[in-house]
Amino acid sequence: MKKIVELKNVSKSFDGELVLDHINLDIYDNEFLTLLGPSGCGKTTTLRIIGGFETADEGEVIFMGEEIGDVPPHKRNVNTVFQRYALFPHLNVFENVAFPLREKKVPKAEIEQRVGEMIKLVALTGFEKRSVTSLSGGQQQRVAIARALVGRPKVLLLDEPLAALDLKLRKDMQQELKNIQKATGITFIFVTHDQEEALSMSDTVVVMSEGRIQQIGTPIDIYNEPKNAFVADFIGESNILDGVMLRDRKVSFSGHLFDCVDEGFAPREPVDVVVRPEDVDIVAPEKGMLQGTVTSVTFLGVHYEIIVDIDGFKWMIQTTDFVDVDEHIGLYIEPDAIHIMKKSEYSGMFGDYSSYSMELDEIGELEQIEELGELTEEPVEEAKEAESEA
Amino acid sequence: MKTASKIYTGLVMLFLFAPIAILLVFSFNDSKSLSVFSEFSLHWYRELFRDSETLGAVRNTLVLAVCAALLSTAMGTAAAVGIHKLKSRYMRAVMDTVTNIPMINPDIITGISLMLMFVFVGRLFGAATSLNFATMLIAHITFCLPYVILQVLPKLQQMDKALPEAAMDLGCTPMRAFLKVEVPEIMPGIVTGLIMAFTLSLDDFVISYFTSGNGFQTLPIRIYNMTKKTVTPKMYALATIIFFVILFLLLLSNLTDADTVQAVRTAREKKKAKNKA
Incomplete structure (x- = not known):
């Protein structure tokens, strides 16, 4: 298998705090690789270094055999799906997906055709003229994926792309992402803190903690043969x-x-x-x-x-x-x-x-807070309406 | 309680709009009298448009306001982008304070200090009269700038900071990402800033009074000079026209406000969805 991205001894600190501690990682062509770890483990920073949004303090980033540490994002053959999608609100669905092609001055007819294909791939046919702000979270997610794939990157970076979706939609999108990856043959580098997501989607899982890689392996290896107590505890119950x-x-x-x-x-x-x-x-x-x-x-x-x-x-x-x-x-x-x-x-x-009974699952906690937020918001709205009517 | 609140609202409205209504009515009065409305006529409007000095002042005011608005909007937007990019919280606080000074500073102090500076610099280069259109323009840009920054900065802060990154990720240089993605996002702030700068410049008397010279006269200064003698209803006509121009700009500025635009947009889409169903 061909190596597509190599990180060699990559370190990064923010305000004197070490976020990445001499990371070494090889990413192969056509692979679905997941960076998994708790928040603050350095997984997003790793992704941003590959995308070109951060520069490593030390070490080398090699893309298809070439060192790209100083290459700006727009010159890298890598695209990103952002956590909150980062769709352009002033453009409709079609124009969002067409954006990278228009930047590359691709002929009009080809744009029509390629954008059409992408919109079909993410099952949004018929939504071309809709404003992206009017779409649901799942639909916005699909637009973001189509926009990132239309330029035919070698590598797609996904920064917790499913975190903002509800559970059922998240499960569907996991399957769909896996299918898209197989259909396009593009290398996916996926960042998540959700171990279930990592196990069900990936070819390779990279478990990270405190800026260091704890273990690299297939989901089955990681689950059955954890290297240390951190991995054993983070992946499943142990x-x-x-x-x-x-x-x-x-x-x-x-x-x-x-x-x-x-x-x-x-x-x-x-x-x-x-x-x-x-x-x-x-x-x-x-x-x-x-x-x-x-x-x-x-x-x-x-x-x-x-x-x-x-x-x-x-x-x-x-x-x-x-x-x-x-x-x-x-x-x-x-x-x-x-x-x-x-x-x-x-x-x-x-x-x-x-202390198990006192332990709260991180994600569960977040969801609970969000639910509480929704519950408290509505009565307030109603109260306001009632007031303005009176 | 309800009647009380209605009376209160009525009073507020009365004090806000009665003076303007009276101005409007008497601008159409045929006679000079302030107490008797004799007959409806456009006499004073005709008089006004025959007064070439006042019309010249109107032209000066508009030229100055347009120049000051455009320049301060461009500079203010650039400044807002710069402040937004500042990483250090300390530097940001410093910049915020510096920005706010011209706003909280009394106009008279800004005016006097600007005049002093212009005269001082002028003398330094041996100019006999240093106050002219250029000095006024600089003065107007100075007091418009903070308002533009204050309109644009929140729009930048509201914007998802991943947007310019996404644009660069998809092939834009940083400059193109700014023009193609950030500018459309902050446009409502830029437009509101532009309109605010325009009205502020149009409206300003105190600072203009100190920094004008060399025969360059703006409308507020012209009106002030006229009122030194006797106020003719010509001025009511002028004030009425100005009031409606400002009212129009205010409506325009409110309509371009992002929230309103968003509300209109969603309403339209809802309607569309309903029609489809």
């Missing part, structure tokens, strides 16, 4: 425990010796052990490898999410069997459900569910 690797395929944690499938650690090496909540079986206490007491049960539709206290460490387990709070249960874990990681700076920071 119980992360302190363990000791006694020898190949034997690990001890929570006071019990387990069979596992990992090899290549030093004898008696301290390690982080990851067990996914869905990989734990609940059995009778006497049959379990570990025994504990259920402290909370949450019904989530597909399964129950239960928290089990085992010698002070709170495990999260997802199960379809019902158990009651205060019930004494046994846990059974298959050898291939145990994943061993080397100790890292993130060891001990994640993976215990003691």
Whole structure:
């Protein structure tokens, strides 16, 4: 496979604060690559450096074999879909999509044809003459994608393009983006903080934290073989425990010796052990490898999410069997459900569910606030109307 | 409560518009009397248009206002863009303050200080009379500039800062991105600024009085000079005409305001959608 973008030792700081810390990343032709991480991890800055809106303090940005660190955005064969779309409000749908072609002085007939094709690709036929301000969020998103693709860039950068859409629309757009990427064969670099989005769409996921790349891999690799506690915690739910690797395929944690499938650690090496909540079986206490007491049960539709206290460490387990709070249960874990990681700076920071009930999902929180906003806005409007009528 | 509020509104309206109404009525009075309306006539309007000195002053005022409005709009827009681009919060505060000074400064102080400066610089280069059209134009630009900046800057701040980036991303040089994308976005501010600068320049007396010279006379100064003798109803006719010109400009400025434009646009689209359905 051909490398299309290479970042070599790229660093960037804002006001003396290091945002990117010596990033090395190869992006291949025709790939759907996602930069995934919490806010402030440097993913958007990475994207903006590739787009040409920021200049790296250190390191090289190589595009198709050429260093482009000093090339301004309008001379790069890269286009961007912005977070809030950045459509031009004074132009209609057709003119927005035609904008880059008009700038390049493409002949009129060709503009008509190419814009028509793009509008068809994003399923907006019939909307050509509409003002972009009159479109819904999803439709504006499509215009932004068509506008970014019409100039046939080598690489499309997408900066959290689905963040402003509601959940259902977001799911549809995920599928559609994936289809567009396959149909056009253009390399997509997608930035998101939503791990589900990253896993479902990408060929390659790059997990970032604190300006550093934590892991690069396929979605399956990232989920099944996380490199450190940060990745294990950020992607899905994980119980992360302190363990000791006694020898190949034997690990001890929570006071019990387990069979596992990992090899290549030093004898008696301290390690982080990851067990996914869905990989734990609940059995009778006497049959379990570990025994504990259920402290909370949450019904989530597909399964129950239960928290089990085992010698002070709170495990999260997802199960379809019902158990009651205060019930004494046994846990059974298959050898291939145990994943061993080397100790890292993130060891001990994640993976215990003691404070889980207080933890609020970042996105869930935002949505809640938005909903609250809508709820409070309307009565105010109504009150105003009532007042003006009186 | 309701009747009270109606009476109050009525009073406000009365005090706002009664003087103008009286002016308007008496400008059509045949006689010179301020107490008796004898007969409707256009006599004073005819008189006015026969007064070549006043008409010259009108022409001067318009030329000055157009020049001052255009130049201050161009300079003010450029200044607003510059201030908007400032990264340091401290520098921005400094620029805001500097911008506001000519607005809060009493006109008389601005006028005297400008006059002093013009005379001083003129003497420095050995000119006998240094006050003329150019000095007045500079003075007018000086006091119009902050109003233009104050109209344009909020439009820049309201604009999605990704818009110029998107334009550059799609092949525009920074300059073209400004002209093709930013200017259309801030146009309502530019137009309002232009109209404001025009009316301010048209209206100004105090600063003009101090900075005019060399036989260059604007309308407010001409009127002032005339009132030193006796006020003829010719002036009512002139004032009536000016009032309606300003009223027209005010309406124009309100109509170009972004919110109004937006409201009209959405209303139109709703109508269209309804027609389709």
